[in-house]
Amino acid sequence: MQYTEITVRYGELSTKGKNRREFIGRLNGNVTKALREFPDLRIYPKRDRMHIALNGTNSDQVMAKLRQVFGIQNFSPSICIRKDLATLKETAVAMMAELAPKIKTFKVNTRRSDHNFELDTNQLNLLLGDLILDHFPDLEAKMKFPDATLRVEVRQDGIYLSSETILGAGGLPVGTAGKAMLMLSGGIDSPVAGYLAMKRGVEIEMVHFFSPPYTSERALAKAKALTAKLAPYVGTIKFIEVPFTEIQEEVKRRVPEGYLMTVQRRFMLRLAAALAEKRQALAIFNGESVGQVASQTLESMVAINDVTTLPVIRPVATMDKNEIIKIAENIDTFDLSILPFEDCCTIFAPPRPKTKPRLDKARFYEAQLDGEALMARALAGVKITEVHSADDFLNTDESTIQSVL
Numbered sequence: 365m366q367y368t369e370i371t372v373r374y375g376e377l378s379t380k381g382k383n384r385r386e387f388i389g390r391l392n393g394n395v396t397k398a399l400r401e402f403p404d405l406r407i408y409p410k411r412d413r414m415h416i417a418l419n420g421t422n423s424d425q426v427m428a429k430l431r432q433v434f435g436i437q438n439f440s441p442s443i444c445i446r447k448d449l450a451t452l453k454e455t456a457v458a459m460m461a462e463l464a465p466k467i468k469t470f471k472v473n474t475r476r477s478d479h480n481f482e483l484d485t486n487q488l489n490l491l492l493g494d495l496i497l498d499h500f501p502d503l504e505a506k507m508k509f510p511d512a513t514l515r516v517e518v519r520q521d522g523i524y525l526s527s528e529t530i531l532g533a534g535g536l537p538v539g540t541a542g543k544a545m546l547m548l549s550g551g552i553d554s555p556v557a558g559y560l561a562m563k564r565g566v567e568i569e570m571v572h573f574f575s576p577p578y579t580s581e582r583a584l585a586k587a588k589a590l591t592a593k594l595a596p597y598v599g600t601i602k603f604i605e606v607p608f609t610e611i612q613e614e615v616k617r618r619v620p621e622g623y624l625m626t627v628q629r630r631f632m633l634r635l636a637a638a639l640a641e642k643r644q645a646l647a648i649f650n651g652e653s654v655g656q657v658a659s660q661t662l663e664s665m666v667a668i669n670d671v672t673t674l675p676v677i678r679p680v681a682t683m684d685k686n687e688i689i690k691i692a693e694n695i696d697t698f699d700l701s702i703l704p705f706e707d708c709c710t711i712f713a714p715p716r717p718k719t720k721p722r723l724d725k726a727r728f729y730e731a732q733l734d735g736e737a738l739m740a741r742a743l744a745g746v747k748i749t750e751v752h753s754a755d756d757f758l759n760t761d762e763s764t765i766q767s768v769l
């Protein structure tokens with residue numbers, strides 16, 4: 365079917381009262397960015413919907429991109445026709461012909477903003493319902509929970525017909541909840557945390573710590589590739605790489621083994637907080653899950669969280685690993701996350717980290733280091749790049765992934 369328009373219905377934002385206008389404006393911007401490769405589209409919000417006039421663009425390609433935009437509850441590809449009964453009947457039958465083999469029950473749902481049209485909504489529902497039953501005698505009309513609904517909208521500029529309602533990504537438009545830093549490792553959990561942050565409308569910038577020569581360029585590329593996987597939800601994401609070698613070496617040299625990890629993590633969080641302040645971000649997100657590993661006990665969180673007053677949000681804190689993996693698979697980050705490239709934390713991980721570190725001890729050991737100077741040098745070495753969804757950092761075709769697994 366050659367569709368002419370996609371009608372987009374908003375998600376939660378419809379209920380947000382006075383923020384509505386800002387939300388709709390932001391969603392409009394995000395949809396425009398997500399669809400920027402299709403120059404012929406015309407995107408315009410009108411009342412409680414957004415309309416995307418296709419002007420000949422392939423609807424399947426547009427819908428595949430649209431599925432990833434947060435703030436959309438659902439959308440329907442539709443056809444706009446002249447306001448003429450014969451054309452209406454012909455199009456309704458053609459649309460149902462595509463659906464009929466897949467369904468048993470249907471209903472017709474008409475809305476009318478042009479009140480001068482020759483038939484009202486009831487008359488149109490009856491006319492089209494009877495017509496469909498005549499053409500497809502195996503179908504049955506059903507008002508509650510039909511398999512399919514033929515939606516007909518009589519507007520001023522034409523009649524719009526649609527028969528499919530496709531679920532959107534839900535959530536809130538990215539950017540409406542402000543900006544935050546996401547601490548992105550190369551693992552499974554932090555990309556999932558980033559996805560969940562964006563789903564709640566938070567714009568994220570990635571902060572990644574790397575430690576050459578202990579970690580390779582490939583480990584860095586993997587973190588960037590993970591960022592590229594999340595970019596379609598927003599267009600582009602800033603990737604901030606922070607050199608961490610000197611801090612890790614210094615910590616290893618001066619801090620007792622049991623506290624190596626706690627003190628390293630304190631530096632990471634402090635650096636993320638410094639970057640947040642510099643870049644006007646309001647919070648830090650990470651991929652910690654309560655009790656998953658030694659650094660993620662509540663005691664550990666107390667000893668690490670101490671370095672900042674910014675909110676540290678842990679979207680996967682209460683999830684089981686299997687639940688996190690399920691999301692990672694859905695957002696297609698899992699295969700990348702399990703590539704066995706070394707991470708700066710694993711290399712400097714002590715064999716027996718304290719699972720219940722004490723805050724006073726962590727502070728004491730850390731005070732043995734010249735933290736300010738170490739932080740300043742790490743921040744001076746920061747490099748920021750803009751990552752797009754099409755960027756390929758690892759040459760990640762299936763065969764490459766398979767060959768390193």
Ligand SMILES: Nc1ncnc2c1ncn2[C@@H]1O[C@H](COP(=O)(O)OP(=O)(O)OP(=O)(O)O)[C@@H](O)[C@H]1O
Binds near residue numbers: 552572649656
């Ligand atoms: N090299 C790094 N750069 C940035 N953030 C990091 C780095 N290493 C760890 N983190 C942050 O600390 C969190 C906990 O890391 P840790 O290695 O303990 O756990 P993990 O369960 O392996 O998490 P992940 O699967 O996200 O790597 C990560 O989710 C991430 O937010």
